[in-house]
Structure formats: C-alpha cells, structure tokens
Amino acid sequence: MSGADSKAAGGALKEAAVAALITLALCTPIIMFRTDSDVNTGQLELTWRPLAVLIFMALAFFGRLAMLTWGLRPARAKAAPRVGAPTGVAAFFSYVIGPIGLIFLFVYPAVVVWYLGPGGALKWVDSYGIQILIYVMLGWGLNIVVGLAGLLDLGYVAFYAVGAYAYTLLAINFGLSFWICLPIAGILAACWGMILGFPVLRLRGDYLAIVTLAFGEIIRTILVNWTAFSGGTAGISSIPKITFFGLRFADVDDGFDAYFGMDYSPIHGKLFLYYVILGLALITNLASLRLRRLPIGRAWEALREDEIACRSLGINTTNTKLTAFALGAFFGGLAGSFFAVRQGFISPESFTFNESATILAIVVLGGMGSQIGVALAAITLIGGFEMLRELDFIHSLWFDLEIGVGFVVFMAAGLLSHRWLTAALAGLLALLLAHIVLAQGLANVFQVYAPPVYAMQQSVVAFLNAQLPWLYNYQLDFDPTQYRGLIFGFAMVVMMVVRPRGFVSTRSPSIYLTRRTAVAGDLVKEGHG
Amino acid sequence: MRWKTDPLLVVESLTMRFGGLVAVNNLSFDVGRGDITALIGPNGAGKTTVFNCVTGFYKPTEGRLALARSGRADRDAVEKLTRSSARFARQGDNELYLLERMPGHLIAHHAKVARTFQNIRLFQGMTVLENIMVAHHNVLMKASGMTVLGLVGAPHYRKTEAWAVDRGKYWLNKIGLIDRADDPAGELPYGAQRRLEIARAMCADPVLLCLDEPAAGLNPRESLELNALLNSIRDDHAVSILLIEHDMSVVMKISDHVVVLDYGTKISDGTPEEVRNDPKVIAAYLGVADAEEFAEIEAEIHA
Numbered sequence: 001m002s003g004a005d006s007k008a009a010g011g012a013l014k015e016a017a018v019a020a021l022i023t024l025a026l027c028t029p030i031i032m033f034r035t036d037s038d039v040n041t042g043q044l045e046l047t048w049r050p051l052a053v054l055i056f057m058a059l060a061f062f063g064r065l066a067m068l069t070w071g072l073r074p075a076r077a078k079a080a081p082r083v084g085a086p087t088g089v090a091a092f093f094s095y096v097i098g099p100i101g102l103i104f105l106f107v108y109p110a111v112v113v114w115y116l117g118p119g120g121a122l123k124w125v126d127s128y129g130i131q132i133l134i135y136v137m138l139g140w141g142l143n144i145v146v147g148l149a150g151l152l153d154l155g156y157v158a159f160y161a162v163g164a165y166a167y168t169l170l171a172i173n174f175g176l177s178f179w180i181c182l183p184i185a186g187i188l189a190a191c192w193g194m195i196l197g198f199p200v201l202r203l204r205g206d207y208l209a210i211v212t213l214a215f216g217e218i219i220r221t222i223l224v225n226w227t228a229f230s231g232g233t234a235g236i237s238s239i240p241k242i243t244f245f246g247l248r249f250a251d252v253d254d255g256f257d258a259y260f261g262m263d264y265s266p267i268h269g270k271l272f273l274y275y276v277i278l279g280l281a282l283i284t285n286l287a288s289l290r291l292r293r294l295p296i297g298r299a300w301e302a303l304r305e306d307e308i309a310c311r312s313l314g315i316n317t318t319n320t321k322l323t324a325f326a327l328g329a330f331f332g333g334l335a336g337s338f339f340a341v342r343q344g345f346i347s348p349e350s351f352t353f354n355e356s357a358t359i360l361a362i363v364v365l366g367g368m369g370s371q372i373g374v375a376l377a378a379i380t381l382i383g384g385f386e387m388l389r390e391l392d393f394i395h396s397l398w399f400d401l402e403i404g405v406g407f408v409v410f411m412a413a414g415l416l417s418h419r420w421l422t423a424a425l426a427g428l429l430a431l432l433l434a435h436i437v438l439a440q441g442l443a444n445v446f447q448v449y450a451p452p453v454y455a456m457q458q459s460v461v462a463f464l465n466a467q468l469p470w471l472y473n474y475q476l477d478f479d480p481t482q483y484r485g486l487i488f489g490f491a492m493v494v495m496m497v498v499r500p501r502g503f504v505s506t507r508s509p510s511i512y513l514t515r516r517t518a519v520a521g522d523l524v525k526e527g528h529g
Numbered sequence: 530m531r532w533k534t535d536p537l538l539v540v541e542s543l544t545m546r547f548g549g550l551v552a553v554n555n556l557s558f559d560v561g562r563g564d565i566t567a568l569i570g571p572n573g574a575g576k577t578t579v580f581n582c583v584t585g586f587y588k589p590t591e592g593r594l595a596l597a598r599s600g601r602a603d604r605d606a607v608e609k610l611t612r613s614s615a616r617f618a619r620q621g622d623n624e625l626y627l628l629e630r631m632p633g634h635l636i637a638h639h640a641k642v643a644r645t646f647q648n649i650r651l652f653q654g655m656t657v658l659e660n661i662m663v664a665h666h667n668v669l670m671k672a673s674g675m676t677v678l679g680l681v682g683a684p685h686y687r688k689t690e691a692w693a694v695d696r697g698k699y700w701l702n703k704i705g706l707i708d709r710a711d712d713p714a715g716e717l718p719y720g721a722q723r724r725l726e727i728a729r730a731m732c733a734d735p736v737l738l739c740l741d742e743p744a745a746g747l748n749p750r751e752s753l754e755l756n757a758l759l760n761s762i763r764d765d766h767a768v769s770i771l772l773i774e775h776d777m778s779v780v781m782k783i784s785d786h787v788v789v790l791d792y793g794t795k796i797s798d799g800t801p802e803e804v805r806n807d808p809k810v811i812a813a814y815l816g817v818a819d820a821e822e823f824a825e826i827e828a829e830i831h832a
Contacts, residue, residue, distance in 0.1 A: 287680070294679040295662075295669035298655075302663040305652035312584060312644045313733050314637035315666050323676075509656045513698070513710040517656070523715040524654030 150527015
C-alpha cells in the first residue's frame with residue numbers, strides 16, 4: 001500500500017469514527033432510554049438500552065467507512081451522465097414491464113384468493129391491492145401537474161378531499177348512486193383545481209409550492225370548522241356502500257351474493273372494489289398517455305421546459321396551466337370519491353398534508369413524468385410501508401444474526417474486491433449459508449426433502465450449541481416493527497442518492513420520425529414549480 | 530426603400546422605462562414588408578428591449594407598434610384603430626394589429642410575430658421533432674377540437690398532425706437536422722441549436738420573424754449558412770425579418786435596412802451603405818463623440 005493510500009485509509013477511519021460519535025450524541029436522548037408503564041402499578045419505568053445505541057453507532061461507523069471505501073459519495077464519483085436510450089436488459093425490461101404489470105394487476109386478486117382462500121386474501125386485496133391502486137391513481141393524477149407541466153403542487157390532497165366529500169354529501173343528501181356521483185365529484189374537483197390555478201398562475205418555484213400547500217390546508221380547515229356542512233372533526237360515517245347494478249354487497253336476501261346464488265363472503269365486495277379502482281387508475285393512465293401525445297400534453301411539457309419560449313410560439317400559458325391543474329384535480333376527485341365509498345367513513349383527518357407529501361413522494365420517486373415509474377413508486381412506498389408492519393417474522397428467522405454474518409462477509413469481500421457486485425454476492429451467499437446453519441424453519445424442509453443435508457445441518461447446529469451456547473441464546477432487545485419509519489426513510493435516502501431522478505430517469509418522446517430515443521433525465525427540466 | 534413605401538411594422542415614439550432608467554427613448558422606425566431589417570448598436574443600447582416590446586414580453590411605457598399583417602399600414606387606419614379600444618382591425622384584405630395592446634402569446638398567435646432568443650430557448654428535454662410540433666400548437670389545438678376530438682383520435686386531427694410533421698420535416702431538411710429529428714434538442718451542438726430555434730419559430734407561421742443575435746457563437750462557415758437560410762426565408766417564404774446582430778459580416782451582407790441605436794435612441798437609419806458611412810455610427814461604435822475627444826482619451830491612457 002502506498003503512502004497516499006494509507007493516509008486515505010486513516011482519514012476514512014477518522015471520519016467514520018466521527019460519524020459514530022455523532023450517532024452517539026444523537027442516539028443518547030432518542031434511543032438510549034425507553035419508558036414503559038408498569039402493568040401492575042401503572043408507573044413509568046425507565047429502561048436503559050446501551051446495546052441498541054452501540055448497534056447504531058456500529059452501523060454508522062461501518063456505513064460511513066463503506067461509503068468512503070467504495071466511493072459511494074453522491075455524484076462526485078460518477079463522471080459522465082448517462083445519455084441516450086437504455087440498452088440491452090434495461091431496454092427489454094422497459095418494453096415488457098407495462099404489459100406484464102397489467103396482466104399481473106388483473107390476475108393478482110384471483111391468485112391471492114386461490115392461494116390464501118377468501119378469508120386470508122381479504123387483507124391482500126384490501127390493504128395492499130386497493131390501497132396501493134388508490135395511490136397509483138393519485139400519483140398518475142398528480143403526475144400531470146408536477147411531472148408533465150412542472151408545477152409543484154403541495155396541496156393535491158385538497159382535490160382528493162373535494163372528491164370524497166362531494167360523493168359523501170351527494171349520496172347522503174340526495175341519494176345519488178356512486179356511479180352518478182363519480183363524474184360530478186371529478187368535475188367539482190376540477191373546478192377547485194381551476195380556482196386554485198388562477199391565483200397561482202404568476203407564481204413560480206417556492207412561492208407556488210407554498211400557496212398550493214396553503215390551499216390544501218384551507219380546504220381541510222374548512223372541513224374541520226364548517227360542522228353543519230361536513231360534520232367537522234367527527235367526520236361522516238355510514239356513507240352508502242358501492243353497489244353492483246343496484247345489488248348490495250351484504251349478507252341480505254337481495255344482495256349480490258344471494259342474487260348469484262353464492263354464499264355471502266366479504267371478499268366479493270372487496271374484489272369488486274379492486275377492479276373498480278383498477279379501472280379508474282387505468283383510465284387515468286390511458287388519458288395521461290394520450291394527452292401527452294396531443295398538443296395540450298406537448299404544451300405542458302414545453303411549459304415545464306421553458307415558459308418564455310412557449311409564449312413566443314403563441315401558446316396561452318394561462319390556459320395550459322389551468323388545464324393541467326384542472327385535469328390533475330379531476331383525477332384526484334375521482335380517487336377521492338372512490339376512497340369515500342370504500343372506507344364508508346371520512347373525516348378531515350384523512351386529508352392532511354402528510355397525504356399530499358406521500359403522493360408527491362410517489363411522483364418524485366417514480367421519476368417525474370414517467371407512468372410506470374410512478375406505479376412502481378406507489379407499490380414501493382405504500383406496499384413497502386405496509387410490508388414493514390409484518391416484520392414479526394424476523395425474530396423467527398434469527399434475522400439479526402444472519403444479517404450480521406452476511407454484513408461482515410459483505411464488508412470483508414468489499415474491502416478485498418473493491419467492487420460492489422462481488423461484495424453484494426458474497427454477502428448474499430453468506431446470508432444464505434447463515435440461514436442454512438441457523439434457521440430452524442429451513443431445517444424442516446431439509447428433513448423432508450434432503451435428509452443428508454438435514455443431518456449435516458443438525459450436527460453443525462449441535463456442535464455450535466455445545467461450543468458456543470451464547471450464539472443461540474442471543475436475542476436482541478430490538479423490535480424492528482417500531483423502526484418502520486426509520487427503516488423506510490433510510491431506504492428512501494439511499495434511493496435518492498443512488499438514483500436522484502427517480503426509478504425511471506429517462507423521458508420517452510411523444511412522437512418520433514424513425515426511432516424512439518429516450519431522452520436522458522439530465523436534459524429534462526424539473527419545471528419552475 | 531420598401532420600409533418607406535410598404536411598411537409591415539410601424540414603430541412610433543416607443544419609450545420603455547424601468548424605474549428611472551430609460552432603456553428606449555422615443556424611438557421610431559419602420560420595418561419593410563419582405564425586408565431583412567437589422568437593429569444594431571453597442572451593448573446596452575436597448576435593442577433587446579425593443580424586441581421584447583415588439584413581441585409582447587414587455588408592455589411599452591409609451592408608443593405605438595402597428596403591424597399590418599396583410600394589406601397596408603395606412604396612416605388613417607392606424608389612427609382610427611388607435612382611437613378605438615380594439616387590439617386589431619380587419620377590413621377586407623387589411624389586417625392591422627396594435628402590438629402594444631396585446632399579450633405576448635396573442636402577438637405570436639394572431640399578429641404572427643415569432644422570435645428567437647439571445648440565449649437559446651429550446652425545449653432541451655424534448656426531441657428536435659417535438660420542438661417543431663410544439664410550434665404548431667395553435668393549429669393542432671384547433672384541429673384536435675381543443676383536445677376533445679384528439680382524445681378519441683378523430684381523423685381530421687390525425688391528418689393535421691401528419692401535415693405538421695411533414696412541414697417539420699421540410700424545415701429540418703432545410704437546416705440539415707433531419708437525421709437528428711429524434712434526438713433531444715439539448716444534445717445538439719450550439720450552431721444546430723441556433724438553426725433549430727429559427728426553424729421552430731418559422732413553424733409558428735410568422736409574417737415577421739424577430740431574431741435576437743442569430744449569429745452569436747457561430748463559426749464563419751456557420752455564419753455563411755445562416756445568411757443563406759435567412760435569405761431563403763425572406764425570398765422563398767415571404768417572411769420579413771427583424772434581427773439584432775453584432776456580426777457586421779452578417780448585417781452588411783444580408784440586410785436591406787439597418788437601424789442603429791445608441792443609449793435607447795435612434796442615431797441612424799438607412800441602407801447598409803448609408804449607415805456604414807454615417808459618422809455618428811462610427812463614433813458610437815468607437816465609444817466617443819468625436820475624433821478630438823478620442824485623441825484626448827488616448828493621451829490620457831498613455832500618460
């Protein structure tokens with residue numbers, strides 16, 4: 001090792017140590033102490049958790065070291081921007097992912113019901129399928145405003161709320177059915193989109209963002225305070241449910257199930273809702289894709305690229321912005337009324353800024369302007385966050401230990417190879433081996449299908465048990481479910497460092513003469529909003 | 530001398546103030562139909578401000594900008610229109626617009642004035658062809674029935690779109706960019722971007738094309754090509770050109786009419802020969818009022 005290298009290594013160690021110290025300072029007040037209330041006395045008890053702090057320090061130390069070692073420093077290490085179309089696997093992937101995704105969405109509920117049965121599938125259709133699709137639709141709607149027209153809208157949830165309340169109030173007060181209310185809700189939301197659009201037409205950047213944010217809050221505050229109209233914070237419950245041509249999804253004689261001679265099952269209603277939101281989302285997608293190829297869509301994108309040039313070509317920027325706001329709001333309104341009919345209960349609590357931020361995060365993470373990117377981002381963000389609820393299985397898999405072994409091997413391999421891929425593969429292999437050695441779950445599989453492997457594993461386990469009893473009695477006082485937000489936020493940060501322009505960073509042109517060349521993300525502007 | 534007999538644009542008493550600064554002061558000149566008119570002057574003379582007034586990006590503080598899109602800019606007609614509150618008057622073949630009353634996009638849309646920019650303003654993240662298509666916005670918008678007919682794929686819209694693509698192809702051929710039609714505009718070399726911006730402006734179907742320093746940053750060969758392109762636009766497409774330019778080889782070779790500005794006022798106006806020999810112009814470009822003063826300054830510098 002040359003002198004410069006060892007000096008750099010020393011610097012890296014020092015920097016990693018500093019990172020660990022900062023972590024210590026941050027973690028001491030946040031993680032070091034935990035208060036639990038005593039079940040019997042009801043008094044608060046203080047638990048001291050130095051081990052957890054140590055773990056975080058170690059993570060910071062090695063993470064920082066890894067970053068410095070492999071030049072993971074954002075952007076600086078990467079030289080030329082990627083220009084032009086994706087090639088090879090990426091190009092193939094980009095062609096097939098649309099159709100495959102579509103087929104998957106259509107068969108997903110059927111597969112889940114077939115695999116888990118009607119009872120078990122309920123959660124997967126409802127809180128995964130429907131929930132994600134609502135956000136896919138919202139993402140696609142907001143994508144028109146933010147991704148195509150480049151207008152940063154932080155109050156998108158307002159239109160979602162307008163849609164939800166429009167359906168609820170029309171259905172309750174006038175007895176209108178969902179299918180009649182749906183377009184009305186959309187149009188009402190579009191009107192609100194234009195009402196928002198007018199005052200913000202001349203605003204740009206931060207100013208636009210802050211006014212749209214305020215607009216979202218105004219709508220919510222009105223819903224909270226105008227009790228006679230909206231029921232206030234208590235919200236409105238017993239919203240009429242969706243019907244299948246007048247047939248209710250309920251355990252009654254004239255219900256859907258009875259009419260078709262089936263036993264009542266709540267899954268039927270959920271499946272219907274799933275396909276309704278799938279249809280609505282696909283309509284949003286189709287409309288956006290078509291609009292992109294029409295003069296209005298090109299004008300949106302041109303507006304994002306250069307508003308002044310647009311004016312010099314005779315484009316009415318006022319109308320163009322308003323149509324973007326109105327159409328985005330329209331789809332938000334549709335999604336909102338679907339939300340109301342699905343929940344059966346709405347209150348202003350469902351329409352906080354948090355929702356706007358989530359939808360915007362979906363659009364940004366997906367890659368602004370990309371339909372598939374937005375869909376993938378919605379699945380990742382909403383589905384991923386739901387998934388993290390299910391972290392209980394981790395304990396049964398000896399998660400900590402396996403990850404630990406895998407991580408150490410990953411580090412070692414990385415230090416030796418200086419290559420990401422090798423290190424990742426080595427780490428994965430180590431993880432797998434650790435899993436084989438340590439996991440009891442897999443052992444049962446071996447017992448049936450591969451007795452020799454099972455015997456070998458058992459002897460390894462027995463040996464380890466005898467020699468290193470602490471290994472198997474080791475249990476960390478660490479509940480990953482509680483760190484859902486942290487894990488997720490961290491994943492997002494990593495994502496934005498690795499792919500700062502979102503999942504799909506290229507732009508597909510709306511028209512071509514001889515060949516469709518993707519435009520590199522570096523050339524595409526984010527818009528002035 | 531067409532600017533005297535058949536003016537397309539009549540600029541009268543144009544004044545533009547920014548707070549206390551007078552960028553353009555009581556400026557009057559005519560742009561002849563079918564002419565290439567050059568607006569020249571030292572840096573900061575107010576040339577781009579005049580452009581921005583003509584194309585509607587600034588609202589002039591004072592003055593009148595009358596454009597006869599077709600027919601003649603008849604004095605009486607202009608006076609009559611000025612006294613009314615209308616933005617334009619249409620009488621038979623005569624179409625008269627008062628540009629100072631119109632917002633920028635309507636100037637481009639109705640009065641048919643297109644422009645390019647000193648710092649190129651292409652839609653960089655869109656392809657060359659898309660840039661061209663955006664220039665056809667208003668025609669296509671109408672053909673797509675304000676988007677409604679386009680959404681259902683009406684044949685009339687598809688026909689119009691194909692027409693626009695053909696027209697785009699024609700211009701891309703002309704500027705030698707047909708092979709790069711599907712490349713992002715931002716990836717083109719500088720000279721090609723300049724040409725594309727001109728082609729894009731031409732696709733907006735103008736009667737008056739305003740070019741803000743079209744030769745800036747071009748090498749001598751590209752400058753020659755530009756001259757040929759501008760001549761062809763004037764001769765083959767009957768489009769009048771108003772241009773700002775510092776490159777005198779371009780100005781003197783292709784202009785029919787040169788207007789010289791200094792400190793926001795007009796100091797000379799005429800054919801290239803007349804302007805070239807005008808002592809006031811020479812003085813303005815040397816930066817001093819007369820030769821005596823020049824000698825004084827020179828002495829000071831050497832002292």
